[in-house]
Amino acid sequence: MLEKADQIFVLLLHWLVGFLPAGWQHGAGVVLCVATIVLLYPALFAIAVLLERKGLGRMQNRYGPNRVGLFGILQPVADGIKSLTKEDIVPYKADALVHFMAPLVLVVAVFMGFAVMPMGRNMVLVDMDASLLFFFAMGASTELSIFMAGWSSRNKYSLLGAMRAMAQMISYEVPLLLSSVVIVMMTGSLSLVKIVEAQNHYSWGLPHWYVFTPWGFAGFVMFVIASMAETNRSPFDLPEGESEIVAGYFTEYSGFKFALFFLGEYVGMFGISGLGATLFLGGWSAPFAFLSWVPSWIWFFAKVMAWICFFIWVRGTLPRLRQDQLMNFAWKFVLPMTLVNLMVAALWRFMGEGLLRWVVCSAIVVVVYAVMGRVEMRRGRLGPRSYRYAE
Amino acid sequence: MLGEGILKGLAETARNFAGSYVSRERLTTVQYPEERVAPIEAARVFPFLVYDGADWEAGLRCVACQICEKECPPKCIYIEKSKDKKPDYVGKLQIYPARFDIDVSVCMSCQICVEVCPFEAIKMDTEFELATDNRFGGLLHDRKQLAKSNEYFHTIHPTEASEVDARLAEEKAKVEAKAKAAAEAAAAKAAAGAAPAATPGDKPAGGGE
Amino acid sequence: MSFAFYVVAALTLAGGLAAVLLKNLVHCALALTVAFAGLALLFLQLDAQFVGFAQILVYIGAVAILVVFAILLTRASETPKSSEIFSRTWLAGLALAAAVFAVMGWAVLQAAPGLPHVIAAPTVTVQEIGAALMGRYVLPLEIVALLLTAALIGAVIVAMHEKEGAR
Known part of the structure; x- marks a missing residue:
């Protein structure tokens, strides 16, 4: 029974596909899976927007929001109707084709990432060898859509926002990749399915998630920071800093195209959260051995939603960074930390089992973090702001 | 250590998050259509025309002098003078506004019309729910919509209303005293029997132009 | 040659042609990206996953962005005054492309007899690529890494000097 609940979607798919002739089954199965993903994440997007607000x-x-429906739960529906019925405005001087393509490219690239995401036991659309690389490749393609949006609008704020977004995304893609490379080093595979399987075993009822190792924890923290920047979330939301550049690269978008950008942003967040959960938090594996009976997909989505909630929490807490702070943080703190973490991971690998590697690796990570943080704060790069003329 | 401040901040927002469910004092929002804040006496939103007595048309204090129309910075007041005259609060015959329109969408609530009015006829209202679904007629308030009784003025701005009433009463008393004195003088003159029949009526201080 | 191949090949060719022919430089860059994407798809069709994804990651994610930045920072992105869609120098571009194609075609034809005539699909996993890079080809890899590091340091030094000069 529990086995069935765990595999319910896989069984459902096989049952549905069973009605078709044999030659069609494979294609129909793929279409069905894609349709499910394309429908599921916008639904999650609605929930996430409500949670966020x-x-x-x-x-x-x-x-x-507490007006539409009971406790405002229908607010996303109202928002959706509103954005669907709004007028679609394209600026007179805009490059109409590129302006039109930008949101589509973004949404397509963002959704592609889910093709390789293991959302539960046996629940992955394409189990390929290089799925992590595939995910990052798709993530990198979103930058271009942002440029397209910013450039085609013929608006200085759009262009400034796009330039900011691209600079930021390129800068933070490096630490994002480097913090994930640690996992690849340890698993010896780029396949996300294999990465989850490598974490899905328990000793004394506790899981072997990578976040519970010194290098894994450091990588996790750096990954969280880089993923926030990569998805343009606060405190790294300079590309859409309302106080300076209206709404950044989607200033000139309205109606459904704007909704697509919004959707793309949130689906990108789900993607990166799912990837983070897969890499560091054991994907669909249960947090305790005695909870393994709970269906695996529940754990995956619970982890994704927890990650989103953390994003919201951080957004409610931290103010926006300044451009130089953003770049300093990426290149002078996060990147060196990930490089040190690579070394620590290699050390961990070659020191063999035992308590010693725990002590040594944790000590290196903590000491480097503390020293680097102290030096950077003393130089005034990461510490409290000091104003030269305003005080 | 780096990151301490972030953790402190996260704790603070978490406290706010949990606290807003526990203690209602944290939530300062007034859920407007159901809940309202108590009316504020100093509030001034949009002008209205004061009338005395029961009949709004007869009791309008406005004498269509058009000072407010001329002074209004965004020019949102439109006045048409009447052809005939009616007695004002002191009993003097005055013209009255045949039309008095204010455009809500143009008015900027500056209160200059109130300050320039020599007849205490236009005052500021506290009514702020002026939204309408009629874009043209609904935003242009005519004199019937603008007319509100002196009692209403007392309920919204009691201090100012009583000051105004006192001033008007004083003026009225002065006028009456003057009239009385004039009447007495006339009577005395008549009694003296030397003077010709009558002095011309009381027409010293004209209204409008 | 499957139907998919023709579609992807047509896309790639169209992208490449547009990159040469269009007048607006940003449009050219975007068309070039389409060509890159088509190339990546062709790699994927040949079961070369790693190369295909690396193509997307490096060329679409980085090179295209670099091209775009270069265009925007050199004021060449301003919209051309005339209403022409196609570039006037398309003939030169086409000639250059044809020359490159001729050289590459010659090289491929020269090399063709030496290639083994094996039809069986190669099953190269990412792990094998990694092992090969770290084992047999470690020296070339390190040389490339050194070169890239030198380029990186050079870029930083150039940027630093510019900053000092500005002050």
Whole structure:
């Protein structure tokens, strides 16, 4: 019974596909899976937007949306209807084709990443050898859509926002990749399915997630930081800094195209959260051995939603960074930390089992973090702001 | 160590998040259509025309002098003078506004019309729910919509209303005293019997132009 | 040659042609990206996953962005005054492309007899590529890494000097 609950979607798929002639089954199965992904994540997007608005409100001692439906749960529906019925405005001087293509390219690239995401036991659309690389390749393609949006709008704010976004995404892609490379080093595979399987075993009822190792924890922290920057989330939301550049690269978008950008942003967040959960938090594996009976897909989505909630929490807490702070943080703190982490991971690998490697690796990570943080703070790069003329 | 401040901040927002569910004092939001803040006496939103007595048309204090129309910075007041005259609060015959329109969408609530009005006829209202679904007619308030009784003025701005009433009463008393004095003088003159029949009526201080 | 191959090949060719022919430089860059994507798809069709994804990651994710930055920072991105869509120098571009194609075709034809005539699909996993890079080809890899590091340091030094000069 529990086995069935775990595999319910796989069984459902086989049952549905069983109605078709044998030659069609494979194609129909793929189409069905893609349709499920394309429908599921917008639904999650609606939930996440509601969570974000309510959660942020509560963090600022407000109610948040509470009018549409019971406790405002229908607010995303109202938002959706609103954005669908709004006028689609294309600026007179805009490059109409590129302007039109930009949101489509973004959404397509963002959704492609889910093709390789193991969302549960046996629940992966394409189990390929280089799936991690595939995910990052798709993530890198979103940058181009942002440029297309910013450039085609013929608006200085759009262009500035696009330039900011591209500079930021390129800068933080390096630490993002380097912090994931640690996992690849340890698993010896780029396949996300294999990475989850490598973490899905327990000793004394506790899981072997990579986050519970010194290099894994450091990589996890760096990955979280880089993923926030990569998805343009606060405190790294300079590309859409309202106080300076209206709304960044989607200033000139309205109606459904704007909704597509919004959707793309959130689906990108789900993608990167799912990847982070897969790499560091054991993907669909249960957090305790005695909870293994809970269906695997519940764990995956619970981890993704927890990650999203953390994003919301951080958004409610931290103010936006300045451009130089952003770049300094990426190149002078996060990148060196990930490089040190690579070394620590190699050390861990070659020191063999035992308590010693725990002590040595943790000590290196903590000491480097503390020293580097102290030096950077003393230089005034990461510490509290100091103003030269304003005070 | 680097990151301490971030953790402190996260703890603070978490406290706010949890606290907003526990203590209602944290939530300062007033859920507007159901809940309202108590009316504020100093609030001034949009002008209205004061009338005395029961009949709004007869009791309008406005004498269509058009000072407010001329002074209005965004020119949102439109006045048409009447052809006939009616008695004002002191009983003097005055013209009255046949039309008095204010455009809500143009008015900027500066209160200059109130300050320039020599007849205490136009005052500021506290009514702020002026939204309408009629873009043209609904935003242009005519004199019937603008007319509100002196009692209403007392309920929204009691201090100012009583000051105005006192001033008007004083003026009225002064006028009456003057009229009385004039009447007495006339009577005395008549009694003296030397003077010709009557002095011309009381027409010293004209209204409008 | 399957149907998919023709579609992808047509896409790649169209992208490449547009990159040569169009007048607006940014459009050219975007068309070039389409060509890159088509190339990556061709790699994937040949079961070369690693190369295909590396193509996307490096060329679409980095090179295309670099091209775009270069265009935007050199003021060449301004919209051309005339309403022409196609570039006037398309003939030169086409000639250059034809020359490159001729050289490459010659090289391929020269090399063709030496290649083994094996039809069986190669099953090269990422792990094998990694092992080969770290084992047999470690020296070339290290030389390339050194070169890239030198280029990186050079770029930093150039940028630093510019900053000092500005002050």
